[in-house]
Amino acid sequence: MKQHRPLSKKDRLLCLSPFFESGLLRVGGRTKRSSLPFDAKHPIILDSKEQSTQLYIQKCHEICMLIGVEYTRNYIQQRCHIRGIRAFLRILAFKCIDCRRFRAPGLQPPMADLPDIRFHEIQSPVIFTKVGVDYLGPFAVVHRDAEVKTYICLFTCLVTRAIHLEVAEDLSTDKCLTAIRPFIARRGQPRFFLSDNGSNFLEARKRIRRPLMLDHDYIKDQLLIQSVEWKLNSPSAPRFGGVWERLVQCVK
Structure with a gap:
């Protein structure tokens, strides 16, 4: 198994901050007094290169019914702040067979000749x-x-x-x-x-x-x-x- 390095002094201070909960780093901001949910005020910071994050993005892509990149990104950013999410969503939409089928242009039948x-x-x-x-x-x-x-x-x-x-x-x-x-x-x-x-x-x-x-x-x-x-x-x-x-x- 991969051994984790011990937490440094800086990491310990991050763990003690109010934006770090359950071992996850969160975004700060000035919306502390708003009535928004805690996840919306301080979304979790993730990286799109992690496999677990990619699986989560893929699941959200299916939940959003393959609508598009921006809609899925807005849905995810209600809880998470993922670095490089737009680029990964574009790659995911390009490889998705259903998305490619939905984006395919419709066939235009040839027009018949005008009658005499x-x-x-x-x-x-x-x-x-x-x-x-x-x-x-x-x-x-x-x-x-x-x-x-x-x-x-x-x-x-x-x-x-x-x-x-x-x-x-x-x-x-x-x-x-x-x-x-x-x-x-x-x-x-x-x-x-x-x-x-x-x-x-x-x-x-x-x-x-x-x-x-x-x-x-x-x-x-x-x-x-x-x-x-x-x-x-x-x-x-x-x-x-x-x-x-x-x-x-x-x-x-």
Whole structure:
């Protein structure tokens, strides 16, 4: 066994000091009259090169659930003052398999190519030729001293990302067709509509294809003669409408 050298006069004085308890050297300070625990006022002084200290740091590292170096260091320093603790914690976190797995960067999947509807056609390089449509709201509007719900119908050019807003009183099919009419009068006749599977869009798509169901003569003449194509996204796939959902957020 390793023989310990006898205590010198200086070591004996340290043992008699109030900061040395149970054979452990403690830190002094000016917080003696505070209400903090004794270990917090006078933490134990340890060395990170000792094996017992390293085992204690490793145990605290597991208790802190591998959060990080600074969090573990603050947790340990509530009771102990360890020399070189930050360097040892960095080495410990580097060798810890769980920490390396948590710090690993996430994989970014490659983005798919844009569909052909997001590009201009040589025949008609005009904005609002290919249009995506969606609703946002409701918004509270005061009408005749009463609050009513009002929606906004958003039209966006799939190529230039320009937007056109129209007010819609509700989500019915009639109001949807009513919002399309001023859009066409202002921006011109589109050749392609893209929307989600909302019930108002489904019914509007049917009415455009059936001339007897159209109430507005202007829409009947324009949409049916020009052969407007109305395409719907896949059901239960709202991520396919990101081209207008991002603009909905900007408008809100």
